[in-house]
Amino acid sequence: MSSFDAVTLIAISDEIVSTLIRTSFSINVRESYDLSCVLFDADGNPIAQGSYSVPSFTGTAGPTIAHMLKRFPADTLREGDVIATNDPWMGTGHLYDINIMRPVFYKGKRIGFTMSITHLPDIGGAGNSSTSAEVYEEGLRLPVCKLMNAGELNEELFDLIKFNVRVQDQVIGDIMANISCNEVGGRLLCEFMEEYGLEDLGELSRAVRDQSESVLRDRLSIIPDGEYRNSIQIEGIDDPITLSCHIVKKGPDVAIDFEGTGDSVRAGLNVPFCYTQAWAVYAIKCLVCPDTPNNEGQSRPVHVTAPKGCILNTQPPFPTAGRHSVGHFVVPLIFGALAEPLPTRIQGDVGMMNIFNVRGHHPDGSPTASLFFLAGGFGAMDGLDGAAVTPAPSNMGVVPSEMWENLMGMTVIKRELLADSGGPGKYRGGLGQQVVLRNDTGHPLTVAFMGQRTQFPALGYHGGKPGKLRVLKIDGEAVHPKGKFVLKPGTVIDVYEAGGGGFGDPHERELEAVLADVQNGFVTVAGAKDDYGVTVNLKTGTATR
Numbered sequence: 001m002s003s004f005d006a007v008t009l010i011a012i013s014d015e016i017v018s019t020l021i022r023t024s025f026s027i028n029v030r031e032s033y034d035l036s037c038v039l040f041d042a043d044g045n046p047i048a049q050g051s052y053s054v055p056s057f058t059g060t061a062g063p064t065i066a067h068m069l070k071r072f073p074a075d076t077l078r079e080g081d082v083i084a085t086n087d088p089w090m091g092t093g094h095l096y097d098i099n100i101m102r103p104v105f106y107k108g109k110r111i112g113f114t115m116s117i118t119h120l121p122d123i124g125g126a127g128n129s130s131t132s133a134e135v136y137e138e139g140l141r142l143p144v145c146k147l148m149n150a151g152e153l154n155e156e157l158f159d160l161i162k163f164n165v166r167v168q169d170q171v172i173g174d175i176m177a178n179i180s181c182n183e184v185g186g187r188l189l190c191e192f193m194e195e196y197g198l199e200d201l202g203e204l205s206r207a208v209r210d211q212s213e214s215v216l217r218d219r220l221s222i223i224p225d226g227e228y229r230n231s232i233q234i235e236g237i238d239d240p241i242t243l244s245c246h247i248v249k250k251g252p253d254v255a256i257d258f259e260g261t262g263d264s265v266r267a268g269l270n271v272p273f274c275y276t277q278a279w280a281v282y283a284i285k286c287l288v289c290p291d292t293p294n295n296e297g298q299s300r301p302v303h304v305t306a307p308k309g310c311i312l313n314t315q316p317p318f319p320t321a322g323r324h325s326v327g328h329f330v331v332p333l334i335f336g337a338l339a340e341p342l343p344t345r346i347q348g349d350v351g352m353m354n355i356f357n358v359r360g361h362h363p364d365g366s367p368t369a370s371l372f373f374l375a376g377g378f379g380a381m382d383g384l385d386g387a388a389v390t391p392a393p394s395n396m397g398v399v400p401s402e403m404w405e406n407l408m409g410m411t412v413i414k415r416e417l418l419a420d421s422g423g424p425g426k427y428r429g430g431l432g433q434q435v436v437l438r439n440d441t442g443h444p445l446t447v448a449f450m451g452q453r454t455q456f457p458a459l460g461y462h463g464g465k466p467g468k469l470r471v472l473k474i475d476g477e478a479v480h481p482k483g484k485f486v487l488k489p490g491t492v493i494d495v496y497e498a499g500g501g502g503f504g505d506p507h508e509r510e511l512e513a514v515l516a517d518v519q520n521g522f523v524t525v526a527g528a529k530d531d532y533g534v535t536v537n538l539k540t541g542t543a544t545r
Helices: 007-023 055-071 156-160 167-195 202-222 273-286 330-337 399-408 511-520 525-532
Strands: 035-043 046-049 082-085 097-106 111-120 145-149 227-235 241-250 253-257 302-305 353-361 367-375 408-418 433-439 444-450 469-476 484-487 492-496 535-537 541-543
Touching: 007 035, 007 046, 007 111, 007 167, 007 302, 035 055, 035 202, 046 055, 046 202, 055 082, 055 097, 055 111, 055 273, 055 492, 097 167, 111 167, 145 156, 145 167, 156 167, 156 525, 202 253, 202 273, 202 541, 241 330, 253 273, 273 302, 273 330, 302 353, 367 399, 367 433, 511 535, 511 541, 525 535
Parallel strands: 253 302
Antiparallel strands: 035 046, 035 111, 082 097, 082 145, 097 111, 227 241, 241 253, 353 367, 353 444, 408 433, 433 492, 444 484, 469 492, 535 541
């Protein structure tokens, strides 16, 4: 064969994603796409991911399979074996994500591996929240283990999982969906081998990964050699948390050290290094080559370190359930450090995803447990306003109202964009929204918030202003953004989502853009005057400065 069709590997990964979504039981997967699917060569190198995959999961997949193959060496695996773990330090950073891998054999020879990663609706323990003091409280922790042995289910392990989770059908259903999609991926990979007359993936894998590395190293030249630093504060449980980074760019390599970052805390906010590293590599890729495929080659030029024991390199038994509420800030932290050398490539800070966990009982009495995904506004960029209510830096989907109401028995009373919430700028930050939910289950519900951007807003850049803060209320009273609360029947949750940061001087925003914002309800007449120095007359449809 004279040429490789690497695009077909991405198509195979996409089919794994499609199978996973079609067969899953939870809205975390079916609606929010809290997942990744990855193909590996026979040595465990990531070579392709599904087009719709979570960046952090994709970034942790390589280290995860290395842990799996250390426990079960590749040469000992047989057809029909399925390996899994949800260990935070071997997987994606917290117990709620299950990593499921299957070896692929072609003509009796191991040619690669498939892996899918999804967020489970429950894993027992205290439930997904920021309030636990140790990882042991957070749920069932699975070391690297076999879910299937040569095609036979490990019934004892499945029973152990069933007896430790609140929503057995959803959890076991999602695990089986992961097993099924990996089976489909393996079959398609074998068909690919047959079609192209390949006996192994080695040459193709090396070509794909080396090309990705070469492109990234070449694109890194846009960052001038030098040292860059940034430090920010974010919400903790009681006191703010400091995150710091020191970036050294030298030739075709970049080193990122999170020295100066605060220590781990006795709350479920801590971040295992695997998660930190994944977001750091992602941030650099977004800045210099967002248009190239993800695989092992992209991570080679980016060298990430963090002091052992800091909140971005936490150690057992520190709890990690809400690790995203700290780990997501790795991206804006790095963007801020490179704002000066890359002024037109960074974006205003994002309003961040807002994730909270709800568990209790449905009106029919059956147990329920699920995450509710919301989002603040996207940060503005040079030449582009931020999108409203857009998840970032992770890309899960916002939960549809109808699905949430059917699953949980809560009523979504209102979803409405918040005028003036986006940071003013020559390019405006994305709007947040108000979301109002009522407990109509007839039973108490427990809600655990993991909110960010309640004290420290999404910053604007190059003259852009910050977005509005997030506010969480229960029955009209503001509550702790990382607290756990019991909602009596009829209780109302009111969420005001954060706006994204603006980009550029607001007084340089075109009059037509300000007028359109006011006409569309994105900016009020008063906001146009105060933030942009523009007087809008809605009756005449005119704007003056």
